[in-house]
Amino acid sequence: MYNQIFEQVSPQITNQGRGVLYDVMHIILYAEQPGSKAKNICNYFGIESYATLDEDKRIVDGVISNPNDSFNPINLLRHDPERELFWIVVIACTLAGAYSCVKYLEYIKEQKATQERGNKARNLQLAPPSQQSVTPPRKSLTAALCLVVSANAIGNLIKNDQINVSDIEKLIDAASYFVCTEEPDSNQLHPEITDEDIPTNSNLEVYVKIYIDEGQEMIGKKVPYILKRNLPSHGQGVVKQLACLRNLSGLEKFNRV
Template identity: 45%
Template sequence: MKIQVANEHLERLYKDVFDQVYPLIVNQKNGVLYKVIHILLESEQSKSKADELCTRFGIKDDASLEDDRDYIDFLIPQPKLFLHPFNDNLLQNVINPDMVKIAWIVIIACILVGVAVCIQYIRKPKQEPTGNARNQKPDSLQVLPPEPITAALCLVVPASVIIDLKDKHPNGFTDNRLETSDLKTLIDNASYFLCTDVNKANSKEQFLEIMPNEDIPTNSNREVYIIIHINQGQEMIDKESPYILKRNLPNYGQRIIQQYACLRNLSGLENFNRI
């Protein structure tokens, strides 16, 4: 079970890295593995580490996709077996064969630089490109930021966590509003989660067996379903990692509990992310 949980965390980590790196290398024709390693080790202090890593393993800045793909076979015997869960979940709907190759290359780069570097990379705020790297547009053509969206964060947590949070506040959850620290506590203790828009959350909820009229037991690990609406939470929507959710949690706006109730069972959670 511990190995399975660790694999699931690695799978989410690699997917988060892929989501952030892919737009930077989508048009890269040669030296993709070389480029990804340097992106992950992107600070000035780490550039020498990236150069040393590429030199040590013979990773070239002009290698073709096929050369990089052959390198994966050299480094990891039977890579499809070794990386089977990630490959299935990330690439099951991918048709473009070059994107498949790039995904494998990103995975191997993650393995070479290490988990700690990957976590640091996805947590680091990304800066807008400057100078020639940015496609300049007249002010009249600048793309407006997207409209704020209310995110619906759906969590399944032990009943004891809900009770502890209620006990923390003498009057319970005042107006059903949550502090940032309380919301992070709920995320940290969730066994299942889903963050989407309000309409999709309502449709997913139809498949759950919720018991709204049942009191939450004080000394029990019964599973409790809780849904929180987060104002201006568009950066959290569709994220599949707890630490990405917490990182993208807005510092402003409201976090309001819509409901919380015991679940009769775990049916209907197939489309949720499991921790």
């Protein structure tokens, strides 16, 4: 189970300098109980959101410490960065508990199954897309943050308006579905939208697409907390699409909260 969870979370923590153990705790526990449980565990063990890898490793050493240092796997593998990340994940799993780990893996399995069903349904209607390189450039990218929120969470938002980081975070917190992809990949999403006016003070579902320059660290993130954490420092975006949803079909590639 440790290996399965490491395989899922390693792309999100590789080359991350701070808050690795903190983030892994939130990723694992998100599927079971967003926010509160992870926060309580982190507070109890002194796991900080901006802790360095060395500070994380000291917590790991404390949990798996052995009177005979030669049996401490962290010491044996201290010069292998991937192994160090693996043991941080192991300790996160241990602190979260077996039940939470199983729930996380079930959540990932459900997400993949939903995406596969959507892909199969789409392939029946559309010709296969041309083969493209899947290697992401390590340059500044524009992220397309796509959210489904209720109309009463929109406020005074208008298409083509600039939106600041605090308002983006509020929309992420209010979202029932979300996905963050590289632009123009967001054109591959197919939500069913309408041209009707968005009613205020309504629970009607609304589709919002926000372009965020230098948002490459947000792309592909599957947990709202991690998404907000990786908002770029300039903290602004542009509302490129704002429309009522006709229904909830076409959301197969979205993450459901």
